[in-house]
Amino acid sequence: MLTSIRLSVALTLLVGIAFGQPPRGPLVVSPQVNPDKSVTFRYLAPGATDVKLSAQFEKTPLAMTKDAQGIWSVTTQPVKPDIYPYSFQVDGVTVMDPANVAFFPNERFKASLVDIPGDTPLIHALQDVPHGSVNYDYYPSMAGTTGSLVVYTPPGYDKNSTTKYPVFYLISGTTDTEETFFKVGRTNLILDNLIAQGKAKPMIIVMPYGNIAARIAEQKGGTKPADPTVRDGADAVKRANDFGDDLTGNVMPYVEKNYRTIPNKDSRAIGGFSRGGGQTLRTAFGNLDKFAWVCSYSSYLSPQEMDGNFSQIGGNPDNTNKQLKLLWVSVGSDDFLYKGTVEFMDYLKAKKVAYKSLVTNGGHTWMNVKTYVANTAPLLFR
Amino acid sequence: MLTSIRLSVALTLLVGIAFGQPPRGPLVVSPQVNPDKSVTFRYLAPGATDVKLSAQFEKTPLAMTKDAQGIWSVTTQPVKPDIYPYSFQVDGVTVMDPANVAFFPNERFKASLVDIPGDTPLIHALQDVPHGSVNYDYYPSMAGTTGSLVVYTPPGYDKNSTTKYPVFYLISGTTDTEETFFKVGRTNLILDNLIAQGKAKPMIIVMPYGNIAARIAEQKGGTKPADPTVRDGADAVKRANDFGDDLTGNVMPYVEKNYRTIPNKDSRAIGGFSRGGGQTLRTAFGNLDKFAWVCSYSSYLSPQEMDGNFSQIGGNPDNTNKQLKLLWVSVGSDDFLYKGTVEFMDYLKAKKVAYKSLVTNGGHTWMNVKTYVANTAPLLFR
Numbered sequence: 033m034l035t036s037i038r039l040s041v042a043l044t045l046l047v048g049i050a051f052g053q054p055p056r057g058p059l060v061v062s063p064q065v066n067p068d069k070s071v072t073f074r075y076l077a078p079g080a081t082d083v084k085l086s087a088q089f090e091k092t093p094l095a096m097t098k099d100a101q102g103i104w105s106v107t108t109q110p111v112k113p114d115i116y117p118y119s120f121q122v123d124g125v126t127v128m129d130p131a132n133v134a135f136f137p138n139e140r141f142k143a144s145l146v147d148i149p150g151d152t153p154l155i156h157a158l159q160d161v162p163h164g165s166v167n168y169d170y171y172p173s174m175a176g177t178t179g180s181l182v183v184y185t186p187p188g189y190d191k192n193s194t195t196k197y198p199v200f201y202l203i204s205g206t207t208d209t210e211e212t213f214f215k216v217g218r219t220n221l222i223l224d225n226l227i228a229q230g231k232a233k234p235m236i237i238v239m240p241y242g243n244i245a246a247r248i249a250e251q252k253g254g255t256k257p258a259d260p261t262v263r264d265g266a267d268a269v270k271r272a273n274d275f276g277d278d279l280t281g282n283v284m285p286y287v288e289k290n291y292r293t294i295p296n297k298d299s300r301a302i303g304g305f306s307r308g309g310g311q312t313l314r315t316a317f318g319n320l321d322k323f324a325w326v327c328s329y330s331s332y333l334s335p336q337e338m339d340g341n342f343s344q345i346g347g348n349p350d351n352t353n354k355q356l357k358l359l360w361v362s363v364g365s366d367d368f369l370y371k372g373t374v375e376f377m378d379y380l381k382a383k384k385v386a387y388k389s390l391v392t393n394g395g396h397t398w399m400n401v402k403t404y405v406a407n408t409a410p411l412l413f414r
Numbered sequence: 415m416l417t418s419i420r421l422s423v424a425l426t427l428l429v430g431i432a433f434g435q436p437p438r439g440p441l442v443v444s445p446q447v448n449p450d451k452s453v454t455f456r457y458l459a460p461g462a463t464d465v466k467l468s469a470q471f472e473k474t475p476l477a478m479t480k481d482a483q484g485i486w487s488v489t490t491q492p493v494k495p496d497i498y499p500y501s502f503q504v505d506g507v508t509v510m511d512p513a514n515v516a517f518f519p520n521e522r523f524k525a526s527l528v529d530i531p532g533d534t535p536l537i538h539a540l541q542d543v544p545h546g547s548v549n550y551d552y553y554p555s556m557a558g559t560t561g562s563l564v565v566y567t568p569p570g571y572d573k574n575s576t577t578k579y580p581v582f583y584l585i586s587g588t589t590d591t592e593e594t595f596f597k598v599g600r601t602n603l604i605l606d607n608l609i610a611q612g613k614a615k616p617m618i619i620v621m622p623y624g625n626i627a628a629r630i631a632e633q634k635g636g637t638k639p640a641d642p643t644v645r646d647g648a649d650a651v652k653r654a655n656d657f658g659d660d661l662t663g664n665v666m667p668y669v670e671k672n673y674r675t676i677p678n679k680d681s682r683a684i685g686g687f688s689r690g691g692g693q694t695l696r697t698a699f700g701n702l703d704k705f706a707w708v709c710s711y712s713s714y715l716s717p718q719e720m721d722g723n724f725s726q727i728g729g730n731p732d733n734t735n736k737q738l739k740l741l742w743v744s745v746g747s748d749d750f751l752y753k754g755t756v757e758f759m760d761y762l763k764a765k766k767v768a769y770k771s772l773v774t775n776g777g778h779t780w781m782n783v784k785t786y787v788a789n790t791a792p793l794l795f796r
Contacts, residue, residue, distance in 0.1 A: 077507060
């Protein structure tokens with residue numbers, strides 16, 4: 033009996049739509065943020081035997097309990113306002129929250145997002161200020177492929193105006209997609225709010241996809257490349273080089289042709305998170321003539337790679353410091369890349385390369401990424 | 415042992431990112447479209463006891479089998495080229511494919527998308543033609559809320575040009591979001607291809623969110639409204655009226671201010687799928703002065719509602735036929751709304767209201783929606 037109920041619910045959701053009038057289960061409201069900032073999560077699974085909540089504000093999964101309708105639920109303690117990824121563990125299987133459309137775009141895991149608002153609006157909150165627009169574009173990329181870009185244009189980017197804007201190229205992490213800085217990082221709303229407060233200059237933000245090899249494999253019909261999560265080693269460097277070549281050779285020309293940009297190095301910034309931070313540093317250090325503003329979020333290059341591939345950075349610090357108007361390094365104290373990042377900062381210090389840094393609490397998370405974007409955007413193009 | 419492996423994989427995917435270096439499971443490639451158009455689906459779940467594939471090209475779920483690594487897989491028969499929603503049933507729980515970023519934006523279910531290409535490119539395929547752009551915008555909506563819109567601008571919508579374009583307002587179905595016509599319907603690529611072939615006029619397509627009551631509840635902190643999937647009855651009509659009021663009172667003014675539109679009825683079309691089709695018909699029939707082109711996909715109004723609320727449509731067919739340059743009705747022969755749609759067409763015929771129709775195979779699916787968009791876009795603004 034439980035099985036047939038469960039199946040009818042499951043079939044509703046997909047097959048029912050195709051083959052008949054969908055019988056619907058009870059309406060499930062999830063997540064529900066309560067006035068005290070606790071959150072109630074609910075998941076319909078009459079036939080499940082064990083359902084837990086995994087959320088990035090909890091160190092361990094929380095047990096959920098089932099009601100007579102088969103809806104599992106749990107109410108958390110009050111949570112610090114922010115946007116957190118979460119998922120359900122249903123009999124050990126990780127699932128998104130089917131009642132929630134806010135999701136985390138990623139190639140290897142699925143998570144939903146819960147937004148716990150502050151008593152005063154947080155910097156990433158949707159507020160009653162002028163809004164920019166987020167554009168999904170295609171551009172001609174490497175090896176005859178078509179690449180995808182997400183491009184933020186600021187409020188005031190009037191379609192018929194002649195104002196030109198500086199550009200911030202912003203690269204997401206391993207297994208993230210070109211949507212992650214928009215959907216998880218809320219980069220558009222952070223900028224809308226900073227601009228409305230007079231704290232950041234209006235700018236265009238270009239968010240590319242970081243995995244060139246995967247795109248080529250997908251569009252050219254080959255097999256997918258070896259695990260793209262492998263971060264270190266020669267292959268990672270080659271991929272970062274491919275990425276940098278595509279960024280400077282294809283993305284930049286597309287953007288500068290199709291958007292009203294100021295096409296010079298003082299009006300070009302580059303930043304990224306995790307793998308995107310590595311791509312940022314490699315692309316910037318290899319193209320000092322193209323980017324004057326460089327932001328590394330939760331990432332670093334090793335002293336070996338710096339000395340081997342970018343010896344001019346530390347070897348001629350006067351020139352580096354003259355070329356770069358900002359070199360920013362940030363990391364969380366619980367980040368698994370914390371130690372390497374500190375080593376990178378020590379390297380820069382020893383070589384007398386100027387940089388600014390921010391070390392926060394927390395780990396390798398998008399809560400931290402939002403903080404880093406909100407702290408660096410005001411520094412750019414000044 | 416199996417449990418601990420499974421947990422380590424699950425934790426990798428979410429918690430691992432927060433609290434340490436993510437240990438990754440084996441790379442899972444899914445879906446993999448084979449040269450003969452069969453598809454191999456794979457899902458990593460070492461601890462699961464039963465995994466099935468639910469796909470809209472299969473009438474019943476397909477059993478999957480597990481390999482030594484814990485990867486479940488199944489290879490289908492060759493499948494007719496199209497884009498299909500699918501999901502996995504993991505011990506009875508419906509999950510998206512974690513290896514696939516292509517997903518179905520929806521408020522009540524989760525599905526991934528598999529794209530089986532044709533031997534010659536299908537009308538929704540990414541081809542080497544000039545591409546338009548898809549923009550995510552905010553606009554001031556009802557009750558002090560901020561609404562979201564997805565807006566397609568055609569290739570040639572040069573940011574500095576003065577060309578003005580007609581506008582097609584396109585509304586998705588119950589529990590869909592403003593992203594569904596973009597992400598599932600591939601409306602942007604269909605238009606890119608039709609325009610490149612000279613078959614459709616360049617146009618702007620505006621895709622709003624259909625559930626005003628839910629947005630107000632979400633932003634104003636009330637509880638969510640009663641089940642938004644209830645389609646019939648006075649409440650559905652009230653909601654359609656709210657939607658129509660927002661469309662004509664807020665969306666249209668926003669679009670006509672911020673995009674280069676031709677702001678008259680002959681250059682305005684409205685269309686929608688399922689609930690969006692009902693909203694289309696109600697909005698169009700209540701605003702004959704605003705929309706000359708009307709497309710109902712898999713939807714209808716009952717004779718009772720027509721006679722009760724829109725008696726002038728059938729009562730003065732000469733005027734209706736003069737005002738509407740196109741009234742299009744389409745449905746699949748297996749659609750659960752087929753009978754009502756045929757009754758609607760019979761009503762129009764009896765009243766001598768001119769319409770065009772297309773009855774296809776298949777059900778209430780987005781495979782059919784793509785077909786309807788591809789067949790109606792060429793008729794608009796001629």
